[in-house]
Amino acid sequence: MSTIKNQERLEMNEPIIRELEEDDLTKGFLNTLDSLRKTSNLSNGKAIEIYKKIRTNPEHHIIVAEIEGMIVGTTTLLIEPKFIHDGGLVGHIEDVAVDKKFQGQKIGEKVIKYSLEFAKNQGCYKTILDCTDNVKKFYEKIGFKNMGNELRFDHN
Amino acid sequence: MSTIKNQERLEMNEPIIRELEEDDLTKGFLNTLDSLRKTSNLSNGKAIEIYKKIRTNPEHHIIVAEIEGMIVGTTTLLIEPKFIHDGGLVGHIEDVAVDKKFQGQKIGEKVIKYSLEFAKNQGCYKTILDCTDNVKKFYEKIGFKNMGNELRFDHN
Numbered sequence: 001m002s003t004i005k006n007q008e009r010l011e012m013n014e015p016i017i018r019e020l021e022e023d024d025l026t027k028g029f030l031n032t033l034d035s036l037r038k039t040s041n042l043s044n045g046k047a048i049e050i051y052k053k054i055r056t057n058p059e060h061h062i063i064v065a066e067i068e069g070m071i072v073g074t075t076t077l078l079i080e081p082k083f084i085h086d087g088g089l090v091g092h093i094e095d096v097a098v099d100k101k102f103q104g105q106k107i108g109e110k111v112i113k114y115s116l117e118f119a120k121n122q123g124c125y126k127t128i129l130d131c132t133d134n135v136k137k138f139y140e141k142i143g144f145k146n147m148g149n150e151l152r153f154d155h156n
Numbered sequence: 157m158s159t160i161k162n163q164e165r166l167e168m169n170e171p172i173i174r175e176l177e178e179d180d181l182t183k184g185f186l187n188t189l190d191s192l193r194k195t196s197n198l199s200n201g202k203a204i205e206i207y208k209k210i211r212t213n214p215e216h217h218i219i220v221a222e223i224e225g226m227i228v229g230t231t232t233l234l235i236e237p238k239f240i241h242d243g244g245l246v247g248h249i250e251d252v253a254v255d256k257k258f259q260g261q262k263i264g265e266k267v268i269k270y271s272l273e274f275a276k277n278q279g280c281y282k283t284i285l286d287c288t289d290n291v292k293k294f295y296e297k298i299g300f301k302n303m304g305n306e307l308r309f310d311h312n
Contacts, residue, residue, distance in 0.1 A: 036240055078236060
C-alpha cells in the first residue's frame, strides 16, 4: 500500500522538461535560481529585459523543469558554431539549479539529460560544462569526463 | 645596430587586433586554426556559411590578429547574459590559435588581452575559459585563476 502511494507521488511529481517561456519568470524560475545565487530580488521589468536579450541569440536555450505549474529546476544550454571540426557545434551547459524544496528528486539529472539530448539533436559533437570538485561525481555518473581546468578572470 | 633592426622588425610585426571580417576567411584565418585542428580544408562556401551562422548571434565575437594583411592569430569571445548576478554578463573564451610560423611573438597573449578588454567594456563581470595543464601557467600569468574542472560529454 505504501509502495503504491510512493509511486503515485513520484508520478505526480514527474516534471515536464521544456524551454523557458516569458510567463515562467513569475512562476518560480527566479526562486529556483536562488539556490545558485539570490536572483528572486530582480524586478519583473529587469527579468523581462534579460529574457528578451537572451532571446536575440537563437542558440541560447534555457531549459526548465515544471511541476504542477511551477518551475523547480533549470539549466542553460548555449550552442556554439565553430569553424574547427568542419563547422562543428559545441554545447555549453551553465547554471544548473534546482529549487531547494525539490532537491534529491533527480530533477538536476533530468534537465541535464534533456539538454544533452537537445544538443545531440541540434548536431553538437560534444557538450561541455565547468564544475567544482564536490559535484564532479554527479556529472561523471551521467557520462561526462574530466578534460581540463576552468580558469576565471575577474573584471573589476 | 642589430638592436635597432630587431626593434624595427618588432614594430613591423606588431599585429592589428580586431574582429573577424568575411574577407579574412581567405586571408590565413583558416590556416591559423590549423594549429588547433585541420581547418583549412573547409571549402570557401562552407566557411562563409559558418561565418554567417555565427553572425546571427550578436554576442559571438571572433577576434583576429593581422600582420601585413594576413591573419596570424585568433580567439573567440562568447558573451552570455545571465539572470543571476543581476543580469550579469559572462565572457567565454574559446579556440585560441596562433599560426605556427608566428608562435613565440606574444600574439596569443595579445588576442586574449584584447578579448578581456572587450568583455570588460561590454560589462562582463568575469571571463572564463577551459584549458589543459600544459597551458595553465600562460593564462595564470595574464591574471586567470583556476576555479574548477572542465567536463566533456561526447555525442556519438
